[in-house]
Each structure stands twice: as structure tokens, then as C-alpha cells.
Amino acid sequence: MKLEIKNVSKKFREKKAVSQFSMELETGQCVGLIGPNGAGKSTLIKIIADILQTDEGEVLLEGKNISKMKREIGYLPQYPNFYEWMTAKETLFFMGQLSGISKKELIRDVPIILAKVGLSDEEDAKIRTFSGGMKQRLGIAQALLHKPAFIVMDEPVSALDPIGRREVLNLIQEIKQETTILLSTHILSDAEEICERFVVIKNGMKIEDTTMLDLISRNSKPVVYLEITHNDKSWVDTVKMLPYVKDAEMTGHKVKITLDDVVKYKNSLIQNALENNVDIIRFEIDKHETLEEIFLKLVVGT
Template identity: 65%
Template sequence: MRLEINNVTKKFKHKTAVNHFSMVIEENECVGLIGPNGAGKSTLIQIIADILYADEGSIVLDGQNISKKKNQIGYLPQYPNFYSWMTAYDTLLFMGTLSGISKKQLHKDIPLILSKVGLSKEAQSKVGAFSGGMKQRLGIAQALLHKPTLIIMDEPVSALDPIGRREVLNLLKEIKSETTILLSTHILGDAEEICERFVVIKDGQKIEDATKEQLLHRNQESAIYLVLQKDDVDWLEKVAQLPYVKKVENYEEGFKIHVEQVQVDAYRLLQNAIDQKIAFTKFEIGVKESLEDTFLTLVVDV
């Protein structure tokens, strides 16, 4: 399976929601499409799912236009809609029939898919009584029912409480070993937990496409993080004048000292502090930036 998004543009009146966007997703990848609210994520997701039409560009799955491969795609909207009076089993039976799956096959597959998403005991319960997390799990079951090679999810956990979010995240961890996933979200912790690769979108444009390790490494700094006693803070004025120190700045409850070679310079700085009888309550070196820090660096205008 290979999904190609080629130079896609979508406009609504005077607003360009997606602007010449391109990317490729290979088989068995779990890709996070991340960006702030209003960045164009949902619009792009709906174009890929063939719900909206692009004004320019194309979406190709395994060499064919996406409209000819819809049976290979599972789609989970941010707020899946179900008939509240239907049971979970009947909901999947109804939607599977609409997708052209035979009832014989559905009666065989529905118990299996309900078990996969943890809803076996609720098979005959009405959807109207489901919690948000249960509805989202049923939505994932519906998206997986026809055995797609690609599943697309638009903010699958953003509207859930912590328990519902954990349920869905655990489920996504299980199914990503079997299915290629494109996950749209603005919750960085969720993306970091599930995805190996991240595509960052801002104002409808792709501004970054990298693995988690690449993003963190690119934004990792050679720095020393420390917390001092108040009586010793004046020492930092001397530290700022040291030849191997590039900058001293406030960081959380303490300070971040930017240096040239973190391992060597940390030893030199520590020795200097001992000579000056400086006391630390915290001294760390080479701490990586979080994915959230990296994301903010990319999308926030300075």
C-alpha cells in the first residue's frame, strides 16, 4: 500500500484551507498529521477520505485515484454519528451492508471486530447508552469492518475524557501493527505515543515531515540545566563570561546554560562551581526537548 498526496489545494471562498500539500505514506506506517486548530488538518483528512474534492492536485492509492480505492480506506471522523436506538451489533450490520459486505460475512466478522475493540459484552446494548470512549471504539470497529489497508482518523481522542482517551490509545497501539494509519491530532502527547513519523501542517501548508527521533535530535541543544540556591545566583554573571558559555537563560524553576561541548563543558562548569563553593539543587546535562517544545518552535510565530 502506498498513498501519494500530490500538490493538493482546497479553497473555501476567500480562505485557502490546504495549500499545495504533498506527502507519501508507505505500508505499515503510523503517521501523525499534527498542527494547531485551523491549520487544515480536517480538510486534508476529508480530501484523502474522498469526502471533499480538491480544487487542485490528486490523491493516489496504489497507483489509482483514491475514488477508485475507497473500499481500501477506513475513515473515523472526530465525532462518529450512530443511530442511538440501534445496538452495537446492528450498527455494524447496517454499515457493513451499506459497504456491500454480505450478511453471511458480516455475521462471521462482527463478533470478531467487536472483540478486537473491547465491545463484545455490549454487542446487544443500544449505542445511545454508550460513553464517548465506547462510541469511539465502535467507530474504529466500523472503520475496520471491511478490512482496509489504510485507516484515517480525525482527532480520534480529543473529545474524550482521560479514561476514554486511554482506551482508544491502547486500541490504536494494537491495530497499528496490522493497518497503515494516518492520525490527525493537535494533542502532541497522543501523537508521540502512537506515531513514528510526524507531518506538521500550518496555514494549510506542510512545514515539516520527519520521524520523532529526527525532530527531537534537530531541536536538541547542548545545554546544562541547573537550579541554584538564591544566595548563589550572582555566580551566573561570571558564568556568562566564560569562553565556552554561549548563553545563560531562565528555564522553568532554574537556568539553562548553552555551551559548545556539553560533556566537556559540564565538567568544567561543575569544577568552577566547586571552586566558588556554589551549591546546586539540580544539575542535568543534554536534556532533550520534548515533542511539544519542537512543535511550538515550528508553528508559533516569534
């Protein structure tokens, strides 16, 4: 199924949360909607899930207004709310009935969904005993229960501890094999791990829509990384003066050096270090920036 977001705008009082935003999402993709806090990610996700109405523009699924296709959408909010006194199984039955799923289907499908999200052994446990990661996995279960064509997730791991975050990321990796996913996040390492495509939003506007491969190729830099001892820090000032060095930054014992041409000048750089009696602990060549560095350039201008 094809999702189309066409010139969507949404204002809250005088603040425009989303402005003339357009994008398309094809079946089988896992797309990361990334941007800083307050960029408009959650507002856009809620518009796609038909929780908020647009001021302008429209969201279409298979050419039909999203409000007529809600059965095809699974939605995971950033903080899923459950009745704490219910069990996991009771919760899914309750939510399934609200979605119009028959009792026969629920009896058949609830155990399957609980197994998929790794909660089979907890089906009769009260939700008040669940960790944050378990609640998020239950949230994914309810989003999958009615077999949607795609799922939208709003910051699915930002509120979790490292263990819960890893559990949910692993689960998303599994379900993206069979379900189209759009997820918002400001945690770039997560987006880089699980998404093939990135849509960057800033101040409610789309400023980039690309793949990781394209981002890297367009932001490639001839960069060398060295790790040196504390006593050799003063060498960095010498490096900055070399004619083939564009930039040199030091963080702790690590030095990031941008050269005019890595292949041509890497040996000259090493030779200069040896001439200055620099103790090189590690030497690496990395010809592209990280997603975090590219992101900061896009949204902050650094």
C-alpha cells in the same frame, strides 16, 4: 498499498485551507499529520477519505483515484456520530450493510471487531450509555469493519478525558501492527508516542516531513537541566554571563542551560554552582529538544 497526495489544494470562499500539498504513505507506516488548530489537517483528512473534493491536485491509491478505492479506506472522524438508541452490535451491522458487506460476513466479523476494540461485553448496550472513549473505540471498529488497507483518523483523542484518551491510544498502538495509519493531531505527546513519521502542516502547506530520529538529530542541542532551590534563583543571572553558556532559562525551580559543549563545560558549570553555594537538587544532560519545542520552532518561530 501506496497512497499518493499530489499537489492538492482546497479553498473555502477566499481562504485556502490546503495549498499545493504533496506526500506519500507506504504500507506499514503510522504517520502523524501535526499542526496547530486551523492548519488544514481536517480538510486534508477529509480529502483523503473522499469526503471533500479537491480544487486542484489528486489523491491516488495504488495509482488509482481515491474515489475508485474507497473500499480500501477506513475513516474515523473527530466526533463519530451514531444513533444513540442502537446497540454497538446493531450499529456495526447497520454500517456494514451500508458498506455492502454481506450478512454472513457481518455475523462472522462483528464479534471479532468488537473484541479487538474491547467492546465485547458492551455489544448489546445502547450507545447512549457509552463514554467518549467507548464511542471512539466503536468508531475505530466501524473504520476497521470492511478490512481497509489503511485508516485515516481525524484528531482521534483530542475530545477525550485522560482515561478515554489512554484507551484509544493503546488501541491505536495495537492496530498499527497490522494496519497503515494516518492520523491528524495537535497533541504532540500522542504523535510522539504512536507515530514513526511526522508531517507538519502550517497554513495549509507542508513545512516538514521527517522521522522523530531525524528531527532530533537535526535539532540536537547541548542542553543541561538543573533543579535548584528558590533561594538560588539569582544564580541564573550569573550563569548567563559565563562565556561557555549560550542561554539559560528558568521555569519554577528548573533551569535549562544551553552550553557551547556539554562534555567540555559541564564540570565547569557544576564548579561554578558550588562556588556560589547553589543547592543542586537534580542535574540532567539532554542533548536534544522535545518534539513540542521543535514543533513550536517550526510553526510559531519561537
